[in-house]
Amino acid sequence: LPVRSREIHLTRYPAGPVSERHFTLAMVDVPRPQHGEVLVRNTFTSVDPALRIRMAPLAPAGYFPAFPLHQALDGIMTVGVVVDSRTARFAVGDAVWHRFGWREYAIVRADDAGLGGLGALTRLDTARAPVQAYLGPLGGMGLTAWAGLFEIAGLRDGDIVWVSAAAGAVGSLAAQFAKLRGHRVIGSAGSDTKVRYLREELRLDAAFSHRAAPIAAQLAAAAPNGIDVYFDNVGGDHLEVALGALRPGGRVALCGAISEYERPGHGAGPHNLFSAIANELTLRGFRGSSHVRLLEPMQEQVSAWLGSGALHYRESITEGLEHAPRALVAMLGGETLGKTLVRIAE
């Protein structure tokens, strides 16, 4: 008998801010796995800012394609348990990750290539950390923070680092990775609660809310002599301020631009890009999934930091698949702290 499974579909593309009205909960029959496939009961699914980019009829050229309407959303990282297997590579009971999230059950090919290098069906070591950590510090979030800092920004001894959206899933890791490597780290976020978290729990050297006062003045107070690396999760005015604060030879890891995802059309770019010539700056865009060869060294170091208590992380967990759209809206609105997750099943 097929398994009955609920899944979230996008029913239309939002013109402005996304809301729960743009989604529906569908009930589908999931067939038994074919040869070479497994059936996974999903337990936690991921809610990422980048999903919003794909909820537009024309996703930016070069990016992952737009989500089609009235279909399951492929390309969302998820963890779960194998409940049926027709491949020797995975057994019933295996904890795995894959890219078929926002649904209760998924059929996954054992040789699925994943999305952009990440999310191939993979067995997870749940002795190392709770399974949902593989959607956070031990997964794409950790990989993105790691690649952005060490590969893209080429972090060097003595660099002063600013991380925006530093209370978010990637930002909180990037800020802590830099701290753990001995750097002076400034974090910014969008609320006083988050700023307290950055100061008191993550122990960053300085933290400010971009809503409290002009960003440039707050950054200058935290880094009077400028910064060397900016880990950009926000884009827009934040990037413009960074261009004005970066010292000669400074580097920007362009990771995300959450300030722009909900805008109809496009925001203007930074007016001060000439500063990149004047100060010989490098701006480099990247996606963590392109650096999957760094996954193992990252996981090794990060599980050690987690084990020793040196690395903190928070989750904002929404209960129930049907509330995944609400979790997305809350995250884009700045209401969540750390990694935003939806718990689908125990």
Next chain:
Amino acid sequence: LPVRSREIHLTRYPAGPVSERHFTLAMVDVPRPQHGEVLVRNTFTSVDPALRIRMAPLAPAGYFPAFPLHQALDGIMTVGVVVDSRTARFAVGDAVWHRFGWREYAIVRADDAGLGGLGALTRLDTARAPVQAYLGPLGGMGLTAWAGLFEIAGLRDGDIVWVSAAAGAVGSLAAQFAKLRGHRVIGSAGSDTKVRYLREELRLDAAFSHRAAPIAAQLAAAAPNGIDVYFDNVGGDHLEVALGALRPGGRVALCGAISEYERPGHGAGPHNLFSAIANELTLRGFRGSSHVRLLEPMQEQVSAWLGSGALHYRESITEGLEHAPRALVAMLGGETLGKTLVRIAE
């Protein structure tokens, strides 16, 4: 007796486009050189787009400082002949370059450090090329093109390259260097005359005028599958088009932004910077003078290319120091081809 020398001073900072009204020709007494100094009779002096950046009370932070008013303009590359020497390192009759241009005579310390690494007092080999070539392909222009392509953009086999302002001093060299290394090269410029020069003399694979039709459409016609490297001398709308045309992993050498130097205030930045994330692009600002260690290998290769006739270059020479401001205005207005020079003396 001191030498009487004419020199150009800036008398006020232009609010909009610069004109001859912003300059004056002053007559000064140049003393005899002191111990460790030489007296140089300047023969050719350079006219660069970047000079315009310094003709503002607040030059961009990190850039060379603003030119002070009512003084000789220090930091402009110039060639000349030593006519008096009080150092064993230089003899009367030596052809040299230094950084004290826009004047007839200059006192230069033998150990002058130059400006940002380039322009230290240096003896020139005039058997290799006419002396003014050291203000062009064998000097800062060659170095900037070389560093931008090979170091900053990291040119790789098979890359398709777009060079803007490709009929200019740096652009014409960058475009030809890439051609001589076997790349498909598209050049753009601001007039039909220049486009003919790019096609017929430089033999680029494609060329277009940014005034003839929308840039994006013309670039797409020349490079239907996109580009890998953009050598940016123009900024503004050109950079925005490049961001839309660069393939995954593409690179931008941010060399200049001549479209923006005459604007009061700043132009808006590219609206599509998100493309840098989507396509994992690198934008890197630089100045040739920071790569002076590449000067010798560049000169060796470029003089070989010049000697074999493989490399073409043009000069737009204005006669007479008093007309240097006019030459600058003409160059910024797009009226000059190749390297813009002023001949001060034979």
